[in-house]
Every structure is written in C-alpha cells, then in structure tokens.
Amino acid sequence: MASLPLTVAGAKRLNEELARLKSVERPAVIEAIAEARAQGDLSENAEYEAARERQAFIEGRIKELEGTISNAQVIDPTTLDAEGRIVFGATVKLEDLESGEVVQYQIVGDLEADIKQNLISISSPVARGLIGKSEGDVVVIRVPSGDREFEIHEVLYI
Missing domain, CATH: 3.10.50.30 (Transcription elongation factor, GreA/GreB, C-terminal domain)
Incomplete structure (x- = not known):
C-alpha cells in the first residue's frame, strides 16, 4: 500500500477516532452482546443481531484506521x-x-x-x-x- 499523505491535524483526528473505538465503542458493544445473550434464544433476538452487526462495523473500522495510520505520511x-x-x-x-x-x-x-x-x-x-x-x-x-x-x-x- 502506498503511503497516504495526512496533515498533523488529520492524523490526530484519526488517532482520536481509533482510541474512542477501542476504549468506548468496543467495550460498549461487547456489553450489549452479553446482555442480549442473557435474554436466551439467540435465533430470534434482534438486539443480539444488531449488537453483532455493530461489533462487525466497529472491528472493521478499527482495522481500517490502523491500516491508514500505519501507512500515513504525516506532513506538518x-x-x-x-x-x-x-x-x-x-x-x-x-x-x-x-x-x-x-x-x-x-x-x-x-x-x-x-x-x-x-x-x-x-x-x-x-x-x-x-x-x-x-x-x-x-x-x-x-x-x-x-x-x-x-x-x-x-x-x-x-
């Protein structure tokens, strides 16, 4: 992957989003999945499905941000x-x-x-x-x- 030019401010925004996803969003969705599991039958549990979809989105975004940041050429x-x-x-x-x-x-x-x-x-x-x-x-x-x-x-x- 070629290096991606980013300004210092742009790199800061991406790092802040990554930190928020890892420290706030990921734990919240894990908790939501645990609560939905506790309700029993997962085959017809809309909360469980929604939480799993949200988890997949968050994990995908984390991977995307980590890739972008690792390939970034930060320019001040x-x-x-x-x-x-x-x-x-x-x-x-x-x-x-x-x-x-x-x-x-x-x-x-x-x-x-x-x-x-x-x-x-x-x-x-x-x-x-x-x-x-x-x-x-x-x-x-x-x-x-x-x-x-x-x-x-x-x-x-x-």
Whole structure:
C-alpha cells in the first residue's frame, strides 16, 4: 500500500477516532452482546443481531484506521519551506475573479477532505490546479460548472 499523505491535524483526528473505538465503542458493544445473550434464544433476538452487526462495523473500522495510520505520511504544514508555492498542507486564499468571492482552502489528504471545513483533497480539480502556483498567480480551474479564474491572494503554511 502506498503511503497516504495526512496533515498533523488529520492524523490526530484519526488517532482520536481509533482510541474512542477501542476504549468506548468496543467495550460498549461487547456489553450489549452479553446482555442480549442473557435474554436466551439467540435465533430470534434482534438486539443480539444488531449488537453483532455493530461489533462487525466497529472491528472493521478499527482495522481500517490502523491500516491508514500505519501507512500515513504525516506532513506538518508549519515546517514546510516551499518558498511561497502551493504544496500539500498549504492554506490558500483565492479570489474568484468572476464573482469577487474570496475563499480559503487547505489542501489535505483524501481521507481528511471536508468541504464544509474548507479542507480540499489533494486529488480534487481545484487542488491539482493550484499545486506549484504562487501568490499573485491567476489560475484557470475546470469545475463542474465550467472553467473558473482564480487569483491567489495568499499562501500560508499553518
């Protein structure tokens, strides 16, 4: 498996989720299974089946997180010296030249992308169009609604 780029914040979120699954969710579902077993006949016990399904989901997610974390290449944007160029982990302020709207995005790994938090995936069209560019550059990025022009106002490594 190839290494997966993650920011420090993204790695922290995944480690917190893994810890919660192991210390809270897993023990709770084991207890729920024990309680359902105590009710007797398992063949028609909906609580038992639901708890077993939940256990399978939790164990699957734990394995997935452990695999992701072990293959992660954690990158700390504050230590980057990219000489003002846009790289993985950089935070970028852009102006949409058509609407005048100014937006700010951080370029992150696929697993941590969340547009609601302005975290865009390194593999997204916007990020791919920005990588390697610098403050003051104007870039044309193809989005679903067509080509858009953006001016790069600021590149931060925070």
